[in-house]
Structure formats: C-alpha cells, structure tokens
Amino acid sequence: MQNAKDFKFEIIVKDKKAKIRVGKITTAHGIIETPAFVPVGTKGTVKGLTPQDLREAEAQILFGNTYHLHLRPGEDIVKKFGGLAKFMSWNGPTITDSGGFQVFSLGQLKMKLTEEGEGTQVNVVNIKDEGVIFRSHIDGSKHLFTPEISIEIQKKLGADLILAFDECVPHPSTHEYTREAMERTHKWALRSLTVSQRKPFYHPWRQALYGIIQGGVYQDLREKSAKFISNLDFDGIAIGGVSVGESKLEMRQAIDWSYPFLPENKPRHLLGIGEIDDIFDVIEGGIDSFDCVIPTRFGRYGIVFVGPPEGNIKNRFRLDVNKTNCARDKNPISKECLCYVCANFTRAYIHHLFRAQELLAYRLASYHNIFFINNLVKKIRESILEDKFQRFKRAWLE
RNA sequence: GCUGGGUUCGCAUAGCGGCAAUUGCAUCUGGCUGUAGACCAGACGGUCGUAAGGCCUACGGGGGUUCGAGUCCCUCACCCAGCA
Numbered sequence: 001m002q003n004a005k006d007f008k009f010e011i012i013v014k015d016k017k018a019k020i021r022v023g024k025i026t027t028a029h030g031i032i033e034t035p036a037f038v039p040v041g042t043k044g045t046v047k048g049l050t051p052q053d054l055r056e057a058e059a060q061i062l063f064g065n066t067y068h069l070h071l072r073p074g075e076d077i078v079k080k081f082g083g084l085a086k087f088m089s090w091n092g093p094t095i096t097d098s099g100g101f102q103v104f105s106l107g108q109l110k111m112k113l114t115e116e117g118e119g120t121q122v123n124v125v126n127i128k129d130e131g132v133i134f135r136s137h138i139d140g141s142k143h144l145f146t147p148e149i150s151i152e153i154q155k156k157l158g159a160d161l162i163l164a165f166d167e168c169v170p171h172p173s174t175h176e177y178t179r180e181a182m183e184r185t186h187k188w189a190l191r192s193l194t195v196s197q198r199k200p201f202y203h204p205w206r207q208a209l210y211g212i213i214q215g216g217v218y219q220d221l222r223e224k225s226a227k228f229i230s231n232l233d234f235d236g237i238a239i240g241g242v243s244v245g246e247s248k249l250e251m252r253q254a255i256d257w258s259y260p261f262l263p264e265n266k267p268r269h270l271l272g273i274g275e276i277d278d279i280f281d282v283i284e285g286g287i288d289s290f291d292c293v294i295p296t297r298f299g300r301y302g303i304v305f306v307g308p309p310e311g312n313i314k315n316r317f318r319l320d321v322n323k324t325n326c327a328r329d330k331n332p333i334s335k336e337c338l339c340y341v342c343a344n345f346t347r348a349y350i351h352h353l354f355r356a357q358e359l360l361a362y363r364l365a366s367y368h369n370i371f372f373i374n375n376l377v378k379k380i381r382e383s384i385l386e387d388k389f390q391r392f393k394r395a396w397l398e
Numbered sequence: 399g400c401u402g403g404g405u406u407c408g409c410a411u412a413g414c415g416g417c418a419a420u421u422g423c424a425u426c427u428g429g430c431u432g433u434a435g436a437c438c439a440g441a442c443g444g445u446c447g448u449a450a451g452g453c454c455u456a457c458g459g460g461g462g463u464u465c466g467a468g469u470c471c472c473u474c475a476c477c478c479a480g481c482a
Contacts (some may be wrong), residue, residue: 042433063432101432109434124434137434166430197459212432243431251431271432278431293433354436355424361471362436 006206007160007235009267009288013385019259019286022384023268027093028205029085032060034267035283035384037274037377038095038291039370043068044078044088047296047372048362051090056340057367058374061161062090063291066097066153070143071136075156077110083203094159095291098150098192100212101167101272103132104244107170111135120123127167129184147191151209155196158203163224164192165236166212178216185214186228193232210237210269216241217250219257226258236267239287239288243272246383251278255285261284270395274373276305276317280393283380295373299366302354305373306334313397319347321365326351339371 014021015282025032025065039046039054042065046054054062064084070074081087085094102125109124121223126133150165165188167181189211196209211234215221228235242251251273262268267288273279274292282290298304302322311317311334319326319333329347341350341364353361383392 038432040433047433048436065433068433097432102434105432106434163432239431240432248431269432273431275431290432292431293435294431297430297433297435297437301430303430304438357436359436 003204003206007208009236009265011265014385015387015389018284018389020284020389021286021288021382022381023267023288024191025093025161025288027208029091029160032093032289033381034288035062035377035381036289037279037373038063038269039318040291040293040296041088042293043072044084045119046366046370047300048359048366049296051088053363053367054090054370055092057371058378059092059370060374061093061095061289062088064094064096064157064159065099065102066096066150066157067102067134067143067145069096069157070099070153071138075153077255079156079158079202085158085160093161095161095269096154096157096163097271098154098163098165098212099132099134099145100150100163100180100240101168102134103127103166104168104170106134106137109137111137111227113139113140127181127184129187131165131188134165147188148195151192151195155207156202158205159207160205161208161210161236162196164189164209164211164234166214166240168214168225168244168276168324169216169249171217173216175216175218175221175280178214178218178382179221182214182216182221182225185212186225189229189232189234193234210234210236210238210267211360212238212240212271213258214241215254217246217254217258219253220256223261226261230261230263234266236269236271237262238271240271242270243292247388248278248281252281253287255282255287276311276376277313279373279376280397283377283384284389292373295369296366299369300362302361304350305331305363305369307336307372307376308396310334321347321351321355333368334363334372337368337372338375339368341365341368341371 008026010024012022023034038061039059040063044064078084078087106124110121111124113120113122124135131144134143147165154162166185169178169181211229211232213225213229215225242254270282270287270290273282273290274294303318303320305317306319326347331347332342334342350364383389
C-alpha cells in the first residue's frame with residue numbers, strides 16, 4: 001500500500017480578509033512551497049534546460065504530460081527507470097497532466113490519411129463518453145484514452161501529483177456543449193478516482209490525485225462543477241478549461257465562481273496560466289499552484305521578461321531580444337534580476353545568439369524566464385507572509 | 399584577343415512577348431497562457447486612398463523591332479569560364 005504520509009498540504013498563513021494563502025505541499029520527492037509556479041516539461045524535459053538549470057532557477061516541481069510520454073518513450077520504460085523524476089534525473093516532485101488538454105489542443109487538428117482513399121481527412125481527436133481516441137500526431141496511430149487508461153499510465157509514470165482525465169473544451173463553446181463536456185468530465189472524475197485507489201501500484205510512494213473543475217465561461221456550470229469536484233475524495237483540486245482563448249476576465253471569473261465551493265484544506269492548482277499580471281490575480285484568487293508554458297516557449301522565441309520599472313502592464317513585462325535595438329545593448333536582460341544569465345550576459349550577446357539561431361540562445365532565455373517567474377512568485381510568497389501583498393502587487397501592476 | 403555563359407527589389411534565385419515580376423535568406427511588424435510550437439501569420443520599389451483600386455519609377459547603360467519587351471535584335475560596359 002502507498003504511504004499516506006507521502007502527501008500532505010499545510011496552510012502556513014491565511015489572509016483573514018482575502019483569499020490569499022501561503023502553504024506547503026509535502027510529497028515523497030520533496031516539498032513545494034506555495035504559491036508555486038510549475039514549469040512545464042511535457043515530454044520529460046523542460047525544453048532546453050537541465051534539471052540543474054531548473055534547480056538553480058528555483059523550480060520546485062515539474063509538469064509532465066501523460067499523452068506525450070505515453071507516445072514516447074512509453075510509460076513502461078519510464079516505470080522501469082524508477083518513475084518520471086528519476087528517469088529525467090530531476091531530484092524533486094513532479095506532476096503529470098492527464099491528456100485532457102490534448103482533447104483541446106489536438107482537437108482542431110485534422111490528419112491526412114493516404115492509405116485508404118486519397119488524402120482522406122480525419123479528426124485527430126474523437127470524443128465519446130467512454131473516453132477519447134487520439135490519432136498520434138507523430139505517426140497517425142490510434143490511441144484510446146479513458147480515465148482508467150490515463151490514470152494507469154500516470155501510475156506507471158509515477159509523478160507525485162496526478163490529474164483526473166478531463167475534457168477541456170475550446171473557447172468559444174456553447175453552453176450546451178460545455179455542459180455535456182463538464183458532465184462527461186464529472187463521470188470521468190469518479191472513474192479516475194476509483195482506479196487511482198485500486199491496485200496495482202507501481203511505485204512505493206503515494207500519488208495524490210487532483211480532480212479538475214470545468215464549465216467554460218458559464219457561471220452556473222463553473223459552480224456546479226466546483227461543487228461536484230470539491231465533494232469528491234480528491235487530494236487536490238485543479239481548475240481547468242482556461243487559457244483556451246477566453247479573455248482574462250473570463251479566466252478570473254472561472255476561479256472566482258469556483259472559489260466558494262473549494263475545500264479550504266486541499267491545494268488548488270490552476271492549469272495553464274502564467275502571464276505576469278495573471279500570476280498576481282490568480283494567487284489573489286486563492287490559487288496555490290499554476291503551470292504555464294510561457295516562460296519556456298517565449299524563451300525559445302526570444303521574448304524575455306523584464307521587471308519594473310522597464311517592465312510594466314503596458315509592455316506586459318516582455319522584451320523581444322530579437323529586435324535590432326538590442327544589438328548594441330550592454331545591459332543584462334533585466335537589471336534587477338539575480339539569475340545567472342543576467343549576471344553574465346548582455347542583451348547584445350543574447351540578441352546575437354538569437355539572430356544566429358545558436359542553441360545557447362534558447363537555453364539562456366528559458367533559464368532567465370523560469371528564474372524570473374519563480375523569483376516573482378517567491379517574492380509574492382514573502383509579501384504575503386509579511387502582509388504586504390497588495391503593496392507588492394501595486395509596485396508591479398501600477 | 400577569340401568562344402561561350404551571365405548582369406532582375408539588401409544577398410541569392412525564377413522568369414523564354416501581356417509583369418510591379420517567382421522562390422529562399424535577410425529585414426520589419428503582429429500573435430503566442432494544462433507545448434502537434436527553436437513556432438505561426440503578415441509586410442517587404444515609391445506614392446495616393448478607409449477600401450476596391452489609381453498613379454509614378456523599375457529587371458546593367460543606350461538604341462531598335464512590336465499594340466505590348468527582364469523576355470527578341472544591335473551596341474557599349476562590367477563579371478565568370480574555356481582556349482590562345
């Protein structure tokens with residue numbers, strides 16, 4: 001049986017008036033101080049960075065993906081190597097996404113099949129109550145994902161935190177469809193919960209299961225979903241179905257509408273959010289952890305984060321180092337930043353690396369962005385502990 | 399000196415009588431929020447117009463043939479290759 005002590009969530013400080021809180025999640029592989037940002041390492045790697053880089057950049061936990069790791073290298077291989085963390089040589093906690101997001105992200109994709117007929121187009125994703133049939137974006141092969149299968153794969157992957165299989169709908173979607181998907185997600189939540197508690201277990205540590213709230217941009221559905229998911233025996237609660245094309249206001253409403261139903265004593269994860277201004281709002285909304293691809297994706301595209309005073313709401317704290325005005329800039333990316341990249345490299349050099357498409361460009365920019373976000377969240381954590389969150393927020397966003 | 403090939407929007411290319419003219423690179427602009435993403439989209443002679451579209455200037459220089467010329471002919475200049 002799994003060791004129940006391998007998962008624990010404690011609240012260190014809870015603001016009496018606001019929803020904000022500082023906490024600590026204990027897992028078999030380490031502690032996560034919350035609020036926490038979770039860098040995304042879909043295929044078992046945070047693109048461009050070594051675990052050592054990530055540790056230096058103050059990452060506490062990494063986010064892998066069930067669908068992608070199932071396609072390759074396959075969960076059995078990961079299991080054989082002692083689970084995701086050990087396989088990728090990450091000495092810390094991990095969390096895996098269930099594949100529910102790929103229902104959305106691969107949903108619009110149509111694949112051309114040449115074998116039968118001439119260039120027949122098929123949907124890559126086919127959703128049924130039983131589960132979802134994906135066509136591999138790599139080779140077109142069919143893969144059935146059900147809650148049972150997703151959880152089984154995640155058990156083999158062995159992350160400390162795992163997610164129920166859900167259906168993430170695109171924006172915009174009708175109320176009717178969003179409701180159907182939500183109800184499906186609820187049924188899948190029950191099934192995910194059941195299998196997660198059932199033997200066999202492939203690793204000696206406990207894997208905490210998070211249920212996922214859906215409901216799109218509709219208040220009644222968000223409330224219903226929050227109530228439903230919160231009443232189940234999950235270890236944590238995730239809010240999904242955001243960052244799919246809705247407005248920031250709609251994203252924040254999704255959190256606010258769910259909030260009244262969220263159990264106080266369980267950690268809350270927000271899926272897929274991580275722009276600078278969102279980070280403040282989301283934490284203020286009572287979120288304990290959130291993952292986002294932005295720091296690494298932007299890193300690869302040459303968009304790096306800068307703090308105040310240069311960075312502000314207007315420029316969204318972004319600097320495009322590809323731009324010619326960086327070509328002779330002797331400054332580091334961000335003067336206030338304490339990361340290795342800002343201590344050692346000029347904008348001009350990083351600009352050059354991007355123009356020359358040198359691999360180091362992607363690494364340095366990703367490293368800085370991950371550090372930047374983690375450091376920001378750390379400062380937010382400290383500000384909450386010192387009861388100075390609002391002041392700190394104003395210094396950044398006004 | 400002879401023979402052959404070449405000179406097109408920053409660079410490199412396509413074009414073989416209807417062309418403001420192909421493609422790649424470069425450049426510029428925009429977009430990325432649980433990663434089909436070191437990606438995608440747009441602009442790229444000038445000018446007027448919100449737009450459809452109009453006007454001007456352009457395929458090394460000059461001349462010619464033609465309703466019409468990067469495209470055919472003559473000539474000059476320069477570059478490359480082979481032979482002397």
